[in-house]
Amino acid sequence: MEIPSKKPNPIDVEVGRRIRMRRGLLGLSQTTLADSLGITFQQVQKYEKGTNRVGASRLQAIAEFLQTSVSFFFEGQETIGTDTENMHGREITDFISTAEGLSLNRSFVRIQDPDVRRKIVGLVKVLGSTAADQDAFEGPATAPT
Incomplete structure (x- = not known):
């Protein structure tokens, strides 16, 4: 049994x-x-x-x-x-439940300048992307001529 x-x-x-x-x-x-x-x-x-x-x-x-x-x-x-879509909701909940997520969220909402906030989001996207993601975003790397 x-x-x-x-x-x-x-x-x-x-x-x-x-x-x-x-x-x-x-x-x-x-x-x-x-x-x-x-x-x-x-x-x-x-x-x-x-x-x-x-x-x-x-x-x-x-x-x-x-x-x-x-x-x-x-x-x-x-x-x-x-x-x-619900899976992504759980990912967000999981992230915000961590010490890092909570700290990042608290700090981010204190930033008043919308341009600074957009730049930070852009930075995080670049830091979190893989090489394949960057190639798709920027196009294939070319050798200098």
């Missing part, structure tokens, strides 16, 4: 990602959120990983503490795992 694996449900994982993202954007620690809910920070970790499901009343309390609506945690989840 085969024992079924206990993989987290993709919806639970996405709700957890959004909890982590919102908590990070507000600059709150897992301990701060946990204390406000009367639970341990380990339980918050399990929610954020999708290991444990968040009950409805607990999700409502989390939403209130994180100053958002419950629907925020479910936006775009009708097609989880089937839509390429």
